[in-house]
Amino acid sequence: MAKLTIADLKKIKEDFHQGLREGGFRVKITVHMGTCGIAAGARPIMNVIMEELAKSNLKDVAITTSGCAGLCSQEPMATIETTGEAPVKYVSLTEDKMKKIFAEHVVGGKAVPEYALVVGHETTY
Amino acid sequence: MICAGTGCVANGSLKVKDALETELIKRNLQNEVKIVLTGCNGFCAKGPVMVVYPEDIFYQLVRPEDVPFLVEEHFIKGRPVEKFLYTPPAAKNTIPVMNEIPFFKHQVLRALRNRSLIDAEKIEEYIARDGYLAAAKALTEMTPEQIVSTVKSSGLRGRGGAGFLTGLKWELCARVTGDIKYILCNGDEGDPGAFMDRSVMEADPHSVLEGMIIAAKGINAHYGYIYVRAEYPLAVHRLQLAIDQAMDRGLLGKDILGTGFDLDIEIYQGAGAFVCGEETALMASIEGKRGMPRAKPPFPAVKGLWMRPSVLNNVETFANVPPIILNGAEWFSSLGTEKSKGTKVFALSGALNNIGLVEVPMGTPLKTIIFEIGGGIKNNRKFKAVQMGGPSGGCIPHTLIDTPVDFENINKTGAIMGSGGMVVMDETTCMPAMAKFFLEFTEDESCGKCIPCRIGNKTLLTILQRITNGEGREGDIELLLELSQQIKDTSLCGLGQTSPNPVLTTIKYFRDEYEAHIKERRCPARVCTPLVKFVVDKDKCKKCGQCFKACPTGALVWEKGQVAYIDPEKCTKCKSCIKACRFWSID
Numbered sequence: 001m002a003k004l005t006i007a008d009l010k011k012i013k014e015d016f017h018q019g020l021r022e023g024g025f026r027v028k029i030t031v032h033m034g035t036c037g038i039a040a041g042a043r044p045i046m047n048v049i050m051e052e053l054a055k056s057n058l059k060d061v062a063i064t065t066s067g068c069a070g071l072c073s074q075e076p077m078a079t080i081e082t083t084g085e086a087p088v089k090y091v092s093l094t095e096d097k098m099k100k101i102f103a104e105h106v107v108g109g110k111a112v113p114e115y116a117l118v119v120g121h122e123t124t125y
Numbered sequence: 126m127i128c129a130g131t132g133c134v135a136n137g138s139l140k141v142k143d144a145l146e147t148e149l150i151k152r153n154l155q156n157e158v159k160i161v162l163t164g165c166n167g168f169c170a171k172g173p174v175m176v177v178y179p180e181d182i183f184y185q186l187v188r189p190e191d192v193p194f195l196v197e198e199h200f201i202k203g204r205p206v207e208k209f210l211y212t213p214p215a216a217k218n219t220i221p222v223m224n225e226i227p228f229f230k231h232q233v234l235r236a237l238r239n240r241s242l243i244d245a246e247k248i249e250e251y252i253a254r255d256g257y258l259a260a261a262k263a264l265t266e267m268t269p270e271q272i273v274s275t276v277k278s279s280g281l282r283g284r285g286g287a288g289f290l291t292g293l294k295w296e297l298c299a300r301v302t303g304d305i306k307y308i309l310c311n312g313d314e315g316d317p318g319a320f321m322d323r324s325v326m327e328a329d330p331h332s333v334l335e336g337m338i339i340a341a342k343g344i345n346a347h348y349g350y351i352y353v354r355a356e357y358p359l360a361v362h363r364l365q366l367a368i369d370q371a372m373d374r375g376l377l378g379k380d381i382l383g384t385g386f387d388l389d390i391e392i393y394q395g396a397g398a399f400v401c402g403e404e405t406a407l408m409a410s411i412e413g414k415r416g417m418p419r420a421k422p423p424f425p426a427v428k429g430l431w432m433r434p435s436v437l438n439n440v441e442t443f444a445n446v447p448p449i450i451l452n453g454a455e456w457f458s459s460l461g462t463e464k465s466k467g468t469k470v471f472a473l474s475g476a477l478n479n480i481g482l483v484e485v486p487m488g489t490p491l492k493t494i495i496f497e498i499g500g501g502i503k504n505n506r507k508f509k510a511v512q513m514g515g516p517s518g519g520c521i522p523h524t525l526i527d528t529p530v531d532f533e534n535i536n537k538t539g540a541i542m543g544s545g546g547m548v549v550m551d552e553t554t555c556m557p558a559m560a561k562f563f564l565e566f567t568e569d570e571s572c573g574k575c576i577p578c579r580i581g582n583k584t585l586l587t588i589l590q591r592i593t594n595g596e597g598r599e600g601d602i603e604l605l606l607e608l609s610q611q612i613k614d615t616s617l618c619g620l621g622q623t624s625p626n627p628v629l630t631t632i633k634y635f636r637d638e639y640e641a642h643i644k645e646r647r648c649p650a651r652v653c654t655p656l657v658k659f660v661v662d663k664d665k666c667k668k669c670g671q672c673f674k675a676c677p678t679g680a681l682v683w684e685k686g687q688v689a690y691i692d693p694e695k696c697t698k699c700k701s702c703i704k705a706c707r708f709w710s711i712d
Contacts, residue, residue, distance in 0.1 A: 002374075002375075003374060003375025003380075003382075003383070004374045004375050004376060004382060005382060005383055006261045006265065006382055006383075009252055009256075009257055009258060009261060009382075010258075012249055012252045012253065013252055013253045013254075013255070016249055016250070016252070016253035017253060030241065030242075032241055034323075034324055034327050034328055034359075035320075035323060035327060035357075035359050036320075036481075038359070064244050065244050065246075066240075066241045066242060066243055066244060066245070066328060067240070067241070067245055067324060067327045067328020067329065068240070068241075068324040068327065068328055068481075068482060069240060069241035070228075070232075070237070070240060070241070070481050070482050070483065071228060071479060071480075071481040072320075072480055072481040072482065073478075073479060073480035073481055074479075074481075079241060086222075088220060089223070111220060113219065113220050116220045117220075117221075117226075118220065118221050118222065118223040118226055118229065119220045119221070119222055119223060120222045120223030120224060121223060121224075122223060122224075122229055122232065122234055122240065122241075123224060123229075123232060123233050123234065124233075124234040124235070124238045
C-alpha cells in the first residue's frame with residue numbers, strides 16, 4: 001500500500017465521513033467486542049445479526065465491531081444507529097433479544113425500549 | 126409561563142407567545158389566562174417550553190401553529206394535550222438520553238475518546254477521527270523541545286500509578302546524549318481488578334502508537350517496544366495488526382509521513398510476572414533475563430534498556446498524548462485539580478451495580494463514582510470500603526466517601542490512586558481476609574531478590590493466615606504494623622515498597638475487626654470459616670426461613686414461625702445460610 005502523506009490523512013478523514021453519508025447505509029450496527037463482550041457472548045450475537053441480515057435481503061445495513069463500550073457488566077452490547085437519528089445502545093443481549101431488535105429496529109425502524117439502555121453520544125472532550 | 130431564555134427564543138418561543146396572545150383574545154380568555162415570560166427553564170433541547178399553572182403542566186416543543194389546538198383543548202375543554210407533554214425517562218416508551226443517566230453523565234472521554242466508535246482493526250477509522258494528525262503536527266510543526274515542554278506544561282502525570290510528571294521524564298531523557306534511545310510502553314497491567322489498559326490496547330491500539338511516535342520525537346528515539354502481558358491475547362493481536370497497518374501506510378517505520386523521522390515498534394510479550402510491570406524488571410525481561418528490578422540510580426532515562434537512555438510510559442499515559450498535542454497544554458489542564466490534571470480511567474468492580482470502565486475528571490468525589498456512576502451497592506447491601514490501587518494500594522472506608530479522587534487526596538488516606546482499579550466492598554467483606562488476599566498475591570509475585578520483600582511479605586502473610594484461622598496472638602497487630610513499615614522502607618522496588626499498604630490501611634480503618642479475630646476468635650463478616658460457629662442467635666433470628674431455603678444439606682432446621690437451628694452433624698460449613706440471612710443472625 002502507498003505510504004501516506006499528511007494531506008492523505010486529511011483526505012482519508014473526509015472520504016470516510018463522506019462515504020458514511022453517501023454509502024447508502026441507512027443503518028449501522030456496531031457489536032461491542034472487547035474481551036468483556038466476547039466473554040459474555042458477543043460472537044453468537046454477531047452471528048445472529050449476520051444471519052438475520054442475510055434472511056432479510058436488506059442492502060443498506062452496515063455491520064461493524066468496536067472494543068469495550070464501558071459498561072462491562074451489561075455485555076453483550078450492540079449499538080444501532082440509523083442515519084439522521086441518535087444511536088441506541090442495547091445491553092444484556094441474548095440471541096432471542098437480538099432477533100427481536102433486528103426485526104423491530106433494523107427492519108421496522110422502531111427502537112425497542114425494553115432492551116435499550118440509552119440513546120445518544122458520550123461526552124468526548 | 127413561556128420560556129424566554131435564549132435557547133427557547135432561538136427556537137421561536139416569542140412567536141408562540143404572540144400566537145397565544147392572539148388566540149386568547151379570539152377566544153375571549155385574555156382576562157382569565159395570564160401570559161408570563163420567564164427565564165431559562167433549563168430544558169433547552171425541548172424548547173419552546175411552556176408551563177401552565179395551577180396544574181403545573183410542562184409542555185415542550187410548542188410551535189405557534191399548535192397554539193389554537195392547545196388553547197381549545199387545555200384552556201377551554203380542560204384537557205392537557207398529551208403530545209406536548211414531556212415524558213420522563215422512567216416512562217416505558219422512551220429511552221433515556223445517554224447524558225442524562227449517571228453512568229455516562231459524569232464521564233468525559235479523553236483517553237477513551239474513540240470508545241465504541243471505531244473498529245480497532247481498521248486504521249482508516251482511527252484516521253477518520255483525527256488519528257495521526259497529532260503525530261503529523263509533532264513531526265512537522267514542532268521541535269522536540271516544544272513537544273516536551275507542551276506535555277510538561279499540560280501537567281500530565283503517569284497513569285500507571287506512580288504519577289511522575291510525564292513531560293519531566295521525557296525532558297530528562299531528551300537531555301542525555303546518545304544515538305540509540307528507546308521509547309517503551311508498559312502494557313503489563315498486572316493489578317488484580319485493573320483492565321483500563323486492556324481496553325485501550327484492544328479498542329484503540331493506534332492511540333498508543335501515536336503517543337509513542339510523539340514521545341519518540343521528543344526524546345529522539347527510533348526504536349520502541351510495547352510490553353504486553355501474554356494474558357491479553359486480543360490486545361496483542363490488535364496491537365500487532367495496528368503496527369502492521371501503520372507500517373504499511375508509512376505511519377511507522379522509515380521516513381514517517383515523509384518527514385524523515387524513523388521509528389520501529391515491536392511487541393514483547395510478558396510471561397506472567399506481576400513484577401515485570403516495574404520498569405527495571407520490565408527492561409530486564411525484554412533483555413531476555415529473569416524479570417528482577419535493580420537499584421536506581423542510574424535511572425532508565427539515563428541508562429535503561431540495554432543501558433541506553435529509555436522512557437517507559439503507561440498505555441493510558443500514551444493515549445492521552447495525541448489530544449494534548451492537537452489541543453494544547455491548557456486544554457488538557459482545564460480539567461482536574463491543582464496537582465492532578467486531566468482525566469483518569471477507573472475500572473469499577475466488586476459489589477457495585479454498574480461494573481465497567483469509566484473516565485472522569487480528576488477530583489471527582491469517590492461518592493459520585495461509587496453511588497452515581499457505579500449505581501450503588503448491589504443487592505441493597507451497605508458500602509464498607511473501596512480498594513484503590515490494587516495490591517499496592519489500600520482500602521478507603523465509607524467515612525472518607527467524600528474524598529476527591531486524585532493523586533494527593535487519595536495518598537492522604539493512606540491508599541494510592543494507582544493505575545485505576547477500584548474494587549468496591551460491602552458489609553460481607555472481611556478486611557483482614559482482604560489484606561490476606563492481597564498478600565497472597567504479592568508474596569507469590571515477589572521476585573525474591575531482596576530480603577525485606579521476599580521474607581517480609583511471607584512473614585506478613587503467615588501472620589495474616591494465623592489471624593484468619595483463629596490462631597491470632599496478642600501483639601500480632603503491632604508486629605504487622607512494625608514489619609509493614611520496615612518492608613516499605615527497605616525494599617528494592619515498588620512491589621515491596623507498597624505491598625504492605627493493604628495491611629496498613631485495613632488496620633488503620635478496621636482495627637476492631639482484627640481485634641475481634643485475635644481476642645474473640647470471631648469474624649464479624651462471617652467470612653473466615655474457622656471462626657464461624659454456625660449457630661443461630663435466637664434473639665436476632667427473624668424466623669423468615671431464608672436460611673432454610675438456602676441450605677443444601679438439610680442441616681438447617683426451621684418451621685414457619687420458629688427460630689432456625691443448625692444441626693452440626695449435617696452442616697458442611699458452606700455458608701449458604703449466612704449469605705441468605707439479611708439480619709446477621711447466624712454467628
